Amino acid sequence: MNKYETIADLLKQRIRQNLYPVGSFLPSQSELASEFDVSRMTINKAINILTMEGFVSPQRGFGTKILNRPFWNNDVSPVDQYNGLTSEMARYHRDVESKIINFDVAFPDSDEQAHLSLTAQQPIYRIIRLRLVNKEPYILEHTIMPVDLIPNLTDEILHHSIYAYLQDELGLQIAGAYRNIQAVKPDALDLQYLNCKPDDPVLEVAQMVYLKNGQPFEYSHSRNRYDKRSFTELSLRK
Amino acid sequence: MNKYETIADLLKQRIRQNLYPVGSFLPSQSELASEFDVSRMTINKAINILTMEGFVSPQRGFGTKILNRPFWNNDVSPVDQYNGLTSEMARYHRDVESKIINFDVAFPDSDEQAHLSLTAQQPIYRIIRLRLVNKEPYILEHTIMPVDLIPNLTDEILHHSIYAYLQDELGLQIAGAYRNIQAVKPDALDLQYLNCKPDDPVLEVAQMVYLKNGQPFEYSHSRNRYDKRSFTELSLRK
DNA sequence: CAGTGGTCTAGACCACTTC
DNA sequence: AAGTGGTCTAGACCACTGT
Numbered sequence: 001m002n003k004y005e006t007i008a009d010l011l012k013q014r015i016r017q018n019l020y021p022v023g024s025f026l027p028s029q030s031e032l033a034s035e036f037d038v039s040r041m042t043i044n045k046a047i048n049i050l051t052m053e054g055f056v057s058p059q060r061g062f063g064t065k066i067l068n069r070p071f072w073n074n075d076v077s078p079v080d081q082y083n084g085l086t087s088e089m090a091r092y093h094r095d096v097e098s099k100i101i102n103f104d105v106a107f108p109d110s111d112e113q114a115h116l117s118l119t120a121q122q123p124i125y126r127i128i129r130l131r132l133v134n135k136e137p138y139i140l141e142h143t144i145m146p147v148d149l150i151p152n153l154t155d156e157i158l159h160h161s162i163y164a165y166l167q168d169e170l171g172l173q174i175a176g177a178y179r180n181i182q183a184v185k186p187d188a189l190d191l192q193y194l195n196c197k198p199d200d201p202v203l204e205v206a207q208m209v210y211l212k213n214g215q216p217f218e219y220s221h222s223r224n225r226y227d228k229r230s231f232t233e234l235s236l237r238k
Numbered sequence: 239m240n241k242y243e244t245i246a247d248l249l250k251q252r253i254r255q256n257l258y259p260v261g262s263f264l265p266s267q268s269e270l271a272s273e274f275d276v277s278r279m280t281i282n283k284a285i286n287i288l289t290m291e292g293f294v295s296p297q298r299g300f301g302t303k304i305l306n307r308p309f310w311n312n313d314v315s316p317v318d319q320y321n322g323l324t325s326e327m328a329r330y331h332r333d334v335e336s337k338i339i340n341f342d343v344a345f346p347d348s349d350e351q352a353h354l355s356l357t358a359q360q361p362i363y364r365i366i367r368l369r370l371v372n373k374e375p376y377i378l379e380h381t382i383m384p385v386d387l388i389p390n391l392t393d394e395i396l397h398h399s400i401y402a403y404l405q406d407e408l409g410l411q412i413a414g415a416y417r418n419i420q421a422v423k424p425d426a427l428d429l430q431y432l433n434c435k436p437d438d439p440v441l442e443v444a445q446m447v448y449l450k451n452g453q454p455f456e457y458s459h460s461r462n463r464y465d466k467r468s469f470t471e472l473s474l475r476k
Numbered sequence: 477c478a479g480t481g482g483t484c485t486a487g488a489c490c491a492c493t494t495c
Numbered sequence: 496a497a498g499t500g501g502t503c504t505a506g507a508c509c510a511c512t513g514t
Contacts, residue, residue, distance in 0.1 A: 002502065023452065028480060039504045044482075057413050057450050060481040061512030067413075067452040068355060117306065175295045175305075175474065182468035183421035183439035201421035201439025201464070212295050214261065214305045226421040226439070233471065236414035240483065266499060277485045282501075298500040299492030480512070485505100493499075 003038055004045040011046060015055055015066055025063040026056060054234050094133050098159050101140075101193065102128040105147060115208060115219040116146055123147045129158060130193045137194045138228045143220040150217070166217075173212040180206045181231060184223075194225050201226045241276055242283040249284060253293055253304055263301040264294060292472050333372050336397050339431060340366040343385060353446060353457040354384055361385045367396060368431045375432045376466045381458040388455070404455075411450040418444045419469060422461075432463050439464045 014020050026032070029047065033040040047064060050056045058064040108116065108124045116124065124144050131139040143162070145153075150170065157165045166172045184204045186196050196202065202223045209218040252258050264270070267285065271278040285302060288294045296302040346354065346362045354362065362382050369377040381400070383391075388408065395403045404410045422442045424434050434440070440461045447456040 004502080030480085039506090040481095041483095041505090042503060045502090047481090054414060054416075057448075057452055058481060059450060059512080060510065062480060063512090064481075065452050067448065068454075176292060177473055178292075179471045179473065180468055181419055181441075181471070183441040183462075183464040185437065185439060185464075199423065199437040201423060203419075203421040210295075210305065212297055214295055214303050216306075224421075226423075230418055230420035233417045233419070234414060235417070242483080268499085277487090278500095279486090279502095280484060283483090285500090296500060297493080300494075300499060302500075477514075478512105479514105481510090483507100483509075485507080488502100488504080490502080491500090493497105495496085495498105 003036075004042050004049070007032075007036055007038070007043065007046040008049040011050055012053075012055060015050075020066050022066050022068045025065055028063070052236060054236070095135070096161075097132040097135070099130040099132065099193075100127070100155060100158050101130055101189070102126065103155065103158060108144070112144055112219065116144065116216050118146055125150070125153055127158065128189070133228075136228070138225055140190060140193050140223045141220060142222070143218060145218050149211075149215065172217070175210045175212040175214070177207050177209040182206075183226075186223075190223055194223065196225060203229060203231075205231070241274075242280050242287070245270075245274055245276070245281065245284040246287040249288055250291075250293060253288075258304050260304050260306045263303055266301070290474060292474070335370040335373070337368040337370065337431075338365070338393060338396050339368055339378075339427070340364065341393065341396060346382070350382055350457065354382065354454050356384055363388070363391055365396065366427070371466075374466070376463055378428060378431050378461045379458060380460070381456060383456050387449075387453065410455070413448045413450040413452070415445050415447045420444075421464075424461075428461055432461065434463060441467060441469075443469070 011020075011026070015022075020026060026047070027035070029040050029043045032043045036043070047056065047058060051058060054067060054069060056064050056066055104126055105123050106126055107120055108118050108122065110120075112118070112124060113120060118124070124146055127141070127143040127145070129141045129143070130137055131141060147153075149172070150166065153162075153165075167174070182204055183201050186194070186198065186200060186202045190196055190202055191198065194202070203226055204221060204223050206221045207218070208216050209220075210216050249258075249264070253260075258264060264285070265273070267278050267281045270281045274281070285294065285296060289296060292305060292307055294302050294304055342364055343361050344364055345358060346356050346360070348358075350356070350362060351358060356362070362384055365379070365381040365383070367379045367381070368375060369379060385391075387410070388404065391400075391403075405412070420442055421439050424432070424436065424438060424440045428434055428440055429436065432440070441464055442459060442461050444459045445456070446454050447458075448454050
């Protein structure tokens with residue numbers, strides 16, 4: 001672990017333990033540098049992390065104030081999450097099951113080619129999975145992935161976590177994702193599998209996920225039951 | 239302007255101009271350091287910005303690859319936006335009007351006290367505004383703000399931009415915001431003012447906005463017409 | 477004014493990738 | 496082995512805040 005991440009974690013811990021109470025100020029960067037026996041740049045980097053995560057607000061010439069961390073409850077999924085539902089829910093000790101609605105291979109249409117940077121000759125998987133949490137339907141996921149990147153996708157994997165397979169078995173490194181979130185009306189599949197009523201809204205999250213080498217490898221639309229999922233986000237002035 | 243921000247902007251410009259084509263690699267950090275006559279740390283900081291904004295993906299021991307930024311033609315993602323609707327829409331040359339549905343002062347209930355860190359004796363504004371873009375209803379905003387932070391709120395201000403008033407007139411500095419996004423069913427006010435049908439979904443964004451000194455100053459729920467607004471977001475592996 | 481955080485440097489070592 | 500990005504240092508200067 002890096003020094004600055006280690007120190008950031010330690011500072012967070014102190015804040016949570018009220019060793020640095022909300023509303024008070026952190027020791028100055030120079031003091032912290034002496035305490036941890038590192039250069040001030042390293043402390044600065046650590047405090048940057050705390051700032052990005054909303055723990056503190058530094059004001060130049062003044063000090064670094066400990067903020068009151070919002071009490072949005074954690075049962076909502078952070079928007080900046082792309083570990084897949086399985087690991088997300090594991091944190092709350094909930095069972096995730098996947099029911100495969102559709103799984104086949106096809107050539108991409110032009111829209112899919114554009115989104116995944118593919119030629120018309122590179123086949124894709126077309127997957128529709130229903131994700132159940134504690135036996136209740138949560139999400140209907142429409143996923144498209146290029147076959148050549150993920151050679152041996154099986155029913156077995158689809159029943160568990162695609163992401164775990166990608167990262168642990170194939171060693172693919174995810175760089176990030178683009179998402180678009182909107183409210184939509186339910187379609188026939190939603191009615192059938194999410195078990196929602198015609199006037200229930202659906203929260204649709206479209207996302208493209210990228211590998212570190214820049215290759216997009218997943219283009220998906222997840223349709224979430226409106227009473228089961230919401231998304232939280234923290235955004236900060238640059 | 240800082241050196242690292244200046245350099246980051248310049249690099250972005252080169253990427254957009256295809257001087258560094260998508261799929262190719264940036265010059266190494268040492269080369270860039272010589273070119274701009276700065277230390278490598280400064281280049282590193284600049285490239286960090288590009289990484290956070292999804293322009294490039296550095297891989298240690300290898301190089302920094304220029305990514306394809308898909309339908310991301312505009313500079314800022316609406317999700318990490320807290321400048322208010324007025325400035326957001328101004329970029330697209332659209333008219334924003336505000337119709338005041340409700341504007342009064344009251345003592346906060348316990349929920350409001352908690353969210354805004356107030357006592358029962360500190361009054362708040364309760365504001366409901368309908369935001370119209372090019373004469374069409376887009377958003378119904380329910381906003382709560384402490385009176386003592388924003389002393390002289392007038393109809394005049396509410397008809398334009400609250401945010402512009404806060405920042406330009408009062409000099410309040412916004413640190414960031416927490417948001418929660420979900421799909422909901424329309425309520426009576428939505429039907430009346432957003433002009434939506436009973437089975438139209440509504441995209442609800444609840445947010446708390448914080449000042450740099452840590453004081454929360456706005457707690458709001460905006461209810462967006464589902465066919466008019468969606469939210470985009472870029473998220474990256476740490 | 478003294479103290480704070482923000483930036484920047486010149487150089488160093490390390491982890492990693494490709495050859 | 497050579498080259499890359501990631502981290503870290505010791506010190507410096509600056510912009511800003513409080514008094």
